[in-house]
Amino acid sequence: GAGVSQSPSNKVTEKGKDVELRCDPISGHTALYWYRQSLGQGLEFLIYFQGNSAPDKSGLPSDRFSAERTGGSVSTLTIQRTQQEDSAVYLCASSLGRSTYEQYFGPGTRLTVT
Amino acid sequence: EDQVTQSPEALRLQEGESSSLNCSYTVSGLRGLFWYRQDPGKGPEFLFTLYSAGEEKEKERLKATLTKKESFLHITAPKPEDSATYLCAVPDRAGNMLTFGGGTRLMVKP
Numbered sequence: 001g002a003g004v005s006q007s008p009s010n011k012v013t014e015k016g017k018d019v020e021l022r023c024d025p026i027s028g029h030t031a032l033y034w035y036r037q038s039l040g041q042g043l044e045f046l047i048y049f050q051g052n053s054a055p056d057k058s059g060l061p062s063d064r065f066s067a068e069r070t071g072g073s074v075s076t077l078t079i080q081r082t083q084q085e086d087s088a089v090y091l092c093a094s095s096l097g098r099s100t101y102e103q104y105f106g107p108g109t110r111l112t113v114t
Numbered sequence: 115e116d117q118v119t120q121s122p123e124a125l126r127l128q129e130g131e132s133s134s135l136n137c138s139y140t141v142s143g144l145r146g147l148f149w150y151r152q153d154p155g156k157g158p159e160f161l162f163t164l165y166s167a168g169e170e171k172e173k174e175r176l177k178a179t180l181t182k183k184e185s186f187l188h189i190t191a192p193k194p195e196d197s198a199t200y201l202c203a204v205p206d207r208a209g210n211m212l213t214f215g216g217g218t219r220l221m222v223k224p
Contacts, residue, residue: 004157033211033212042214042215042216042217043158043201043203043212043214045211045212045213048210048211050210056208056210056211058210059211091157091158093157097209098205098208098209098210100145100146100205100209102148102160102163103148103160103212104160105150105157105158105159105160106157107155107156107157108156108157
């Protein structure tokens, strides 16, 4: 079956602009995660959605970052007023349940803020 | 706070030269340990989950083992196509996220 898909694959934006990143999880997976991977920082957790429960937003680095998940499926990560330090690869993953289940990652969106 | 440390940061091997990658962890109760492989420009690819000390899992030339404090990824007779970054990770207590190590970049030369 289809894996996790993300779009766009690459995004170049000017400092101060807003961007939206999209994630389509594996069908049937109730849990969805966003991570950020930047040089020298490794993979950092951003936000977690599980079914209809309130998301765990504890990893979001600032209030410029927000995410939503519509209909328990597609998710959008929004970064407002982008800064150069937001440049990174944003990875989405999904799993059958909580993080004790294996997570399957998408290919990522490479964000470059100029 | 959960911590995961991987060593070495980079490893160069000749084709056929076996070796091991280390993943040390500090968690308040292990709820599993995951190994992933990541190729340049791609997302991490799931390899193994280990849940208890003494557990071992194998896939082709890879074998993952787990103790109470660390996990090893043994690579037997590696090939150039095994070149990648290998990541290990542990779930947090709430089960809401994975904490990743910094990864080991493996380079296998023919």
